[in-house]
Amino acid sequence: MVMTQQMRVGVLGAGGLGRGMAQLCAQRNDIRLVAMADSQAYAFDAQGLDPLAVADCSTLLDVAGAVPSADSIIDLLKAHGSQIDGLFMALPNLPVTFYAETVQMILNETGYKGVMVDALKRTKAVEAMLGLKDQIRDRGMVYITGCGATPGFLSTAAAVAAQSFVEVTEVKIWFGVGVACWEDYKATIREDFLHMPGFTADQVYAMTDADIEAELAKHNGLLELHHMEHADDLLLEMAGVCSRDRVTVGGLVDTKSPNKPVSTTVTITGRTMSGKTGSHTFTLSDATTMVDNVCGPALGFLRAGHLLQADAKSGLFASTQVMPVYTLASVSLPAVAV
């Protein structure tokens, strides 16, 4: 099967990631951004939205033709779901069950049955999503969970790297993130606080932006995070790579500089056939941003989900079980089987 048409993509959420995805769509001629929704409105155009216009506006209400709605996701999918091949979920994830509840609502209140991917981070959030697997399969939907950078890009690379070993003893993800302006990534930085000692989800949820900012100032804008509850553990277990206790995720987030305080790496350690221990390392370019490493892979998983659906597959998949699909304008579009 050869994909010859643009994939029609919708983005749910218009924070840093959602806007980043819109900007990325502007540079990808295999993708047509047809829909975007925020908390106040949705915008839809079957011929394609202007991705840079939706990325730049302060609210979707300002976009020409946008439909004001306090229930924008449901209203969008009821009206236009059949014209959207795939959805990228770029919503805030507080509380931890918010994505699962949103997908449950989509299942209950709309007939949407395209592809969906999320960039969830927390293990508990992905676990909540697993509870929907039967409904997702029965609807004929393909849902791929954990399609961001970590989990997603890095855990999928780890699942490939694992192949050299007869036993994987440790997968260690250590990331560096630099954000020039923390306010562009409020939701993400808030989530990071969940991994700092002494903060509970309820506390973080109750903090004002000023509270977050004051807390950041205490640490000179640098957050060092260890043993984060990241779903890379669950997703690598689902792919059969190793049990989840062998996966650790941590890193450094600099909220005062766009430069990464450390290069992002994933180190896959295992036992070889001859009984030796060795580590493969995948190191990301410092020139790539969180948006590059979240939105690019998310699009690759969306395209992979589209191919799965074209093959009459449905169900809930872990990103680690799916080869993301890359399509360049300069080469013929990819065929799963030639």
Place this chain on the structure above:
Amino acid sequence: MVMTQQMRVGVLGAGGLGRGMAQLCAQRNDIRLVAMADSQAYAFDAQGLDPLAVADCSTLLDVAGAVPSADSIIDLLKAHGSQIDGLFMALPNLPVTFYAETVQMILNETGYKGVMVDALKRTKAVEAMLGLKDQIRDRGMVYITGCGATPGFLSTAAAVAAQSFVEVTEVKIWFGVGVACWEDYKATIREDFLHMPGFTADQVYAMTDADIEAELAKHNGLLELHHMEHADDLLLEMAGVCSRDRVTVGGLVDTKSPNKPVSTTVTITGRTMSGKTGSHTFTLSDATTMVDNVCGPALGFLRAGHLLQADAKSGLFASTQVMPVYTLASVSLPAVAV
């Protein structure tokens, strides 16, 4: 779908790679080695061969119950093909069309319709295989080509890594290989000569082992290979990552030491959304051998092919289009869709 049974695997060829695969099977309880064939005989046992016994014998004729045959592959598959889920092709690849001719023979003379994977290296060899795509699909077979280290493991890692970039400008594979005893890898080392200046396929095919050894001695056992004709280029093009002229493969082979003269790396360079240029790097552990990085991934692709076939898919796939499947004894067996 959940795989609950061992996959029954046959190995065609009993050189360094074929024997390495047998040794690996001994450590993988998700795989049962049921068949092996060399130029003089085949061995088959539905309950499983003793992998270490077949890896150690000087000829399969010495294995208890082996069947002498000058046409061992065809005779094996005619007699027992329906009891073999997947085949790893570990044959010498001189001339360059030998694999394609062998698969054509299997299609013509046997009813085999399981999974097949190869560890082909040369672009022309994979191109010859592509000519069989319609026959492979019509037979209901799943054939995954280029499932070794390079192409295969490294090019698949590159296809994942590509996801961060809006354009991939270069994929550079630079490998280090150390072999203690070149005679264990005669066929592979011979193929390397095809990439040395001044050697044609006909010349290499005509060289005796003594000729090869004399040539190696001239270079103190170290072969430096540049711009090798490796199918990573074709396979990354098939996956839509970049046009084949952007992929280069080279490296250092030390034929006098088991230690790698340089760490094996794949560097994926591309343009980011914001217009910057960056490179991701995947570096292999020096503790992993050619067998670890060829046979481990080949098993991962065999299992992936088995899952594709269970989903009623058939056809010829590039390794770069397929997520290899890893299964550890210590965790529950993987489900493609949960």
